[in-house]
Amino acid sequence: MSGPAETAGEPMTAEKSETVGKPVAAGPAAGRRGALVRAVTAHRGRLAVAALLAVACYLPFQLVPFHVFQLTMVLVYAVALLGLNLLVGHAGQISLGHGAFFAVGAYGTAIMIDRWDAPHLATLPVAAAAAFALGLAFGLPAVRLHGLYLALVTLAIAVFLVPLLKRFESVTGGSMGLTLGKPAPPAWTGLAEDQWLYFLALAVAVVTFLLARGLLRSRVGRALHAVRDDEAAAEVMGVRLSFHKTLAFAWSAMFAGAAGSVYTWVIGFVSPDSFSVTLSITLLAGIVVGGLGSLAGPLLGGLFVMFVPSISQDVNEAAPGVVFGLLIIAVMYVAPAGLAGLAARLARSTMRILRKG
Amino acid sequence: MRLSAIGRTAVTAGLLLAAAACGGREDPGAGAGATTAAGGCQGQQTTGITDTGIKLGGIYPLSGPASAYGAIPKGIKAYFDYVNAEQNGIGGRKVEFVVRDDGYQPPKAVEEARRLVEQEQVFALFQTLGTPSTTATWDYAGQRKVPQVFVATGASKWGTDTRHPWTIGWQPNYVSEARVYAQYLKQERPDAKVAVLYQNDDFGKDLLGGFRKAIEGSGITVVAEQSYEVSDPSVDPQMRNLAQSGADVLLNVTTPRFGSQALAADARNTKWNPLHIVNNVAASITVLRPVGFENVQGVVSATYYKDPVDPQWENDPEMTLYRAKLKQYAPDADPSVPYHAFGWAVASSFHKTMEAAKCPTREGLRDSMRNLSGVEVGMLLPGVTMSTGPDDGFPIESMRLMRFKGERWELFGEVIDTRREFGPLTAD
Numbered sequence: 019m020s021g022p023a024e025t026a027g028e029p030m031t032a033e034k035s036e037t038v039g040k041p042v043a044a045g046p047a048a049g050r051r052g053a054l055v056r057a058v059t060a061h062r063g064r065l066a067v068a069a070l071l072a073v074a075c076y077l078p079f080q081l082v083p084f085h086v087f088q089l090t091m092v093l094v095y096a097v098a099l100l101g102l103n104l105l106v107g108h109a110g111q112i113s114l115g116h117g118a119f120f121a122v123g124a125y126g127t128a129i130m131i132d133r134w135d136a137p138h139l140a141t142l143p144v145a146a147a148a149a150f151a152l153g154l155a156f157g158l159p160a161v162r163l164h165g166l167y168l169a170l171v172t173l174a175i176a177v178f179l180v181p182l183l184k185r186f187e188s189v190t191g192g193s194m195g196l197t198l199g200k201p202a203p204p205a206w207t208g209l210a211e212d213q214w215l216y217f218l219a220l221a222v223a224v225v226t227f228l229l230a231r232g233l234l235r236s237r238v239g240r241a242l243h244a245v246r247d248d249e250a251a252a253e254v255m256g257v258r259l260s261f262h263k264t265l266a267f268a269w270s271a272m273f274a275g276a277a278g279s280v281y282t283w284v285i286g287f288v289s290p291d292s293f294s295v296t297l298s299i300t301l302l303a304g305i306v307v308g309g310l311g312s313l314a315g316p317l318l319g320g321l322f323v324m325f326v327p328s329i330s331q332d333v334n335e336a337a338p339g340v341v342f343g344l345l346i347i348a349v350m351y352v353a354p355a356g357l358a359g360l361a362a363r364l365a366r367s368t369m370r371i372l373r374k375g
Numbered sequence: 376m377r378l379s380a381i382g383r384t385a386v387t388a389g390l391l392l393a394a395a396a397c398g399g400r401e402d403p404g405a406g407a408g409a410t411t412a413a414g415g416c417q418g419q420q421t422t423g424i425t426d427t428g429i430k431l432g433g434i435y436p437l438s439g440p441a442s443a444y445g446a447i448p449k450g451i452k453a454y455f456d457y458v459n460a461e462q463n464g465i466g467g468r469k470v471e472f473v474v475r476d477d478g479y480q481p482p483k484a485v486e487e488a489r490r491l492v493e494q495e496q497v498f499a500l501f502q503t504l505g506t507p508s509t510t511a512t513w514d515y516a517g518q519r520k521v522p523q524v525f526v527a528t529g530a531s532k533w534g535t536d537t538r539h540p541w542t543i544g545w546q547p548n549y550v551s552e553a554r555v556y557a558q559y560l561k562q563e564r565p566d567a568k569v570a571v572l573y574q575n576d577d578f579g580k581d582l583l584g585g586f587r588k589a590i591e592g593s594g595i596t597v598v599a600e601q602s603y604e605v606s607d608p609s610v611d612p613q614m615r616n617l618a619q620s621g622a623d624v625l626l627n628v629t630t631p632r633f634g635s636q637a638l639a640a641d642a643r644n645t646k647w648n649p650l651h652i653v654n655n656v657a658a659s660i661t662v663l664r665p666v667g668f669e670n671v672q673g674v675v676s677a678t679y680y681k682d683p684v685d686p687q688w689e690n691d692p693e694m695t696l697y698r699a700k701l702k703q704y705a706p707d708a709d710p711s712v713p714y715h716a717f718g719w720a721v722a723s724s725f726h727k728t729m730e731a732a733k734c735p736t737r738e739g740l741r742d743s744m745r746n747l748s749g750v751e752v753g754m755l756l757p758g759v760t761m762s763t764g765p766d767d768g769f770p771i772e773s774m775r776l777m778r779f780k781g782e783r784w785e786l787f788g789e790v791i792d793t794r795r796e797f798g799p800l801t802a803d
Contacts, residue, residue, distance in 0.1 A: 082493050083489070084489040084490055084492075084493035087485075087486065088486065091486065177606075181604050184575055184576070192576075192577075193575065193576035193580075194506070194510070194577045195507060195510065197510060197514070285485055285511065286514060287485075287510060287511040287514075289481055289507045289510070289511075291479065291481065292482055292507070294480075296478075327476075327478075327483075328486075328487075331437075339438045
């Protein structure tokens, strides 16, 4: 994502360049196409994002509510994976307990709505902040532990969360969970409930993606990359390892918490069984398949987590788990850098063909 | 770069507003294929039902920790295949039964319920399994006015709740079952001291709560209680603690694996010999066999449908039919698995309910499932029938006690109608 044009990042750019390109092209069609290709190449990242956003805003008016709901869940998972990507893809730490932070966000929102009738939207920052604080606390072991040992500690978080939620029955509703109302669309929007939920999730997703992007481009992002690539070298360069590792955990937990909060809005029901260890492992599989260390990875991972289980059930009704596993193996074999890496490779070869043609 | 980020947000906001200005969908409620009836049932929903077919959707954990229950839809499918092929369907309508997997995860259940209702355009949700998955979907079923028939969970809220007329349970709820045991103890051991082992979730707590309430005002007391988590490896420590209580009755509220463990632990402890009551969920012969039949003599439980491995139903006409048709239409399914028989029983219950509906519509089915009176189902025990009414949301509320003797359960006593003995069940 290194666009040379600092001034304008809008979809307009492409059209402007095209009109500018036309008079320059002395020759006939070939020259004009060359300019167009150059413009598209230079701004392809932005074009893609703008096109994606436009499609994302258009889709809920075309699809049946069921598909809108599925896309909403994709966005929820994408936000959670964004946090995991920060930790695993950019900081090089491992977490098998991401689902626990997701649950903290979900339960935080649920409890606030259930106990104090808090307005839905107001619960998100609080839930995210709570997850951030918890992430900070659980980030402490990350300072001293590496690799498998860290994986075990984070796994423990995910494992003990379910009995913990059942224990404090008066607050969490115990194993029965909590049933909550969904945010009603304001009358002026004229939207149906599923569309409103979708746009809420989309707004949260856009904000968190911008936040993550800003974070990665700042000193923090560079420090995280340095930690991932070589801890000793990073320390020599003046990166405070403990500070950045702990903070990476906290940021990633915060994104998970935000995703959990939106999850509660969308599903309207939380129970301990929704946040078992399987969720954490599915999320980790999702981000690895989606593509570690890339911004498109979480979105592709979200699509994978949401759609592949039901696709695999259509393939073989008797053993959806087996098909799901085989599909993961297949993806990793074809695209070792995840789906995002595969997409980038495809885009590059398309560009090459365009340029040659 | 900051500018572009702000700009992009502005574009998003602009697009959002523009899109919103265009207005929402014309009719967000009904899907593309929604239809309504004419004539006497005018205006009622006929989505998913025609003169020749009826489409049902079920959600079960085919994968994940609770996948053992995945056997239930096999029994249901076998029944519908048999009815379609040999009885021309339900009232001339061939049944199509679509099964989806939720892995026992509530968010997945919500997705699958939406898929079945909006994409598959099913007439009704015929069974969702498990209390969490059903709780996550019943609001949706109510909003869309889709019947959610005979959900496969014994929680008492399906019957006590008044805001969800489209959802109804089937099996005796856990509170009713607890009442049966309380009734038995009142007669046999009026001053019993009871120790309770229970699973720490809605199932265990519903049953224990029901039991406590049912023994109120009697000489029976609960002297010790121990809970376990489904993730625990063993219940042996809990059993040791209960043994120290000196209770003379043990109420074993467990799921199959833990039921076996508790029975085995009781058998090993020769110093403590309480009357062992094991709940219906863990009372299958397949649970008792690994413990050793000689170790479970005299254990008491309660039931409501015929156990396929029980030799007393060997020549029962419904059981013979079940065995023959399961072999014919689901050759790889073992007829001795009780979940298959459960599926068969609940499918034939649906058959009778649908037949009794005045209108072949969703509203007709809703009214019919809440207006059953003494409906007999072949796979249920003799004397156990389905009854519902405007103030009664529990189809089956009768059970019969049984005692283990030799190599099988022996039924004893009369059918206990808990509604008659204890009055209707209410929300708290």
